Amino acid sequence: MKVLVCVKRVPxxxxxxxxxxxxxxxxxxxxxxxxxxxxxxxxxxxxxxTERFGGTATVLTLGPLEAEEQxxxxxxxxxxxxVLLPIDTTEWDAYSTAHAIAGAVTTLxxxxxxxxxxxxxxxxxDAGNYQVGIRVAxxxxxxxxxxxxxxxxxxxxxxxxxxxxxxxxxxxxxxPAVVSVKEGINLPRYxxxxxxxxxxxxxxxxxxxxxxxxxxxxxxxVTTGFSHPTQQQSETVMLxxxxxxxxxxxxxxxxxxxx
Numbered sequence: 721m722k723v724l725v726c727v728k729r730v731p732x733x734x735x736x737x738x739x740x741x742x743x744x745x746x747x748x749x750x751x752x753x754x755x756x757x758x759x760x761x762x763x764x765x766x767x768x769x770t771e772r773f774g775g776t777a778t779v780l781t782l783g784p785l786e787a788e789e790q791x792x793x794x795x796x797x798x799x800x801x802x803v804l805l806p807i808d809t810t811e812w813d814a815y816s817t818a819h820a821i822a823g824a825v826t827t828l829x830x831x832x833x834x835x836x837x838x839x840x841x842x843x844x845x846d847a848g849n850y851q852v853g854i855r856v857a858x859x860x861x862x863x864x865x866x867x868x869x870x871x872x873x874x875x876x877x878x879x880x881x882x883x884x885x886x887x888x889x890x891x892x893x894x895x896p897a898v899v900s901v902k903e904g905i906n907l908p909r910y911x912x913x914x915x916x917x918x919x920x921x922x923x924x925x926x927x928x929x930x931x932x933x934x935x936x937x938x939x940x941x942v943t944t945g946f947s948h949p950t951q952q953q954s955e956t957v958m959l960x961x962x963x964x965x966x967x968x969x970x971x972x973x974x975x976x977x978x979x
Contacts, residue, residue, distance in 0.1 A: 721775035725766040725839040726821060727759040727794065729787040730846045755790050757903040758841030764908040765871060765901055766839055767798035773873060776800045782807060782820050788924050796911035796919035805929035818855030820929035825860060827927060840900040842867055857898035865891045866900035
């Protein structure tokens with residue numbers, strides 16, 4: 721099985737998030753970075769599938785040059801090759817990101833053959849817009865399902881399960897396909913020392929991303945207003961003391977509808 725997993729470099733959980741002066745981007749000077757929990761599970765799923773059924777797994781990201789760190793982490797977990805679509809620090813929206821990834825997929829497939837399965841995390845930890853995987857599938861003309869907690873290859877396709885209020889629903893997809901997975905589909909492994917050494921020496925391929933032109937109906941980030949929430953002040957009111965406070969408490973309960 722030939723698998724591609726797409727990840728995104730995001731601020732580490734628990735980090736204090738601040739914006740630059742114009743409010744259009746994150747101030748990254750003191751931030752640590754990682755990949756989203758859903759995407760970490762997508763990496764582990766790609767590794768497990770190729771371990772069980774043979775084949776190769778590739779990890780791809782659109783991001784700054786520093787995002788090589790996240791690609792090497794995925795390689796240390798068992799991914800075979802890494803591909804970076806280098807960009808500047810400007811944030812790309814879901815529309816542009818999907819076009820860049822789809823273009824890179826087409827380039828890689830023209831050279832090395834079609835990916836049977838393209839995996840995404842269900843949503844990124846920073847933007848959380850749930851769009852990129854679905855948009856990429858649309859651009860490539862492939863079936864897609866999201867919110868998946870289990871994947872099992874079948875004859876010529878896959879069976880993908882996702883949780884519902886009533887239990888699970890099963891989706892049967894022909895290959896090639898696109899799947900967005902959720903945290904909990906597996907337990908990501910901790911990279912061993914051998915994997916870290918392999919990742920350190922691994923060559924990361926760079927592909928120039930293609931961004932839609934300005935006339936395309938892409939969304940853009942526009943700040944119309946921003947204000948910090950004000951801290952509410954609490955006020956203490958004495959209703960009385962001892963037995964004399966009882967009538968006032970009853971009146972207050974009637975006023976708020978408790979009695």
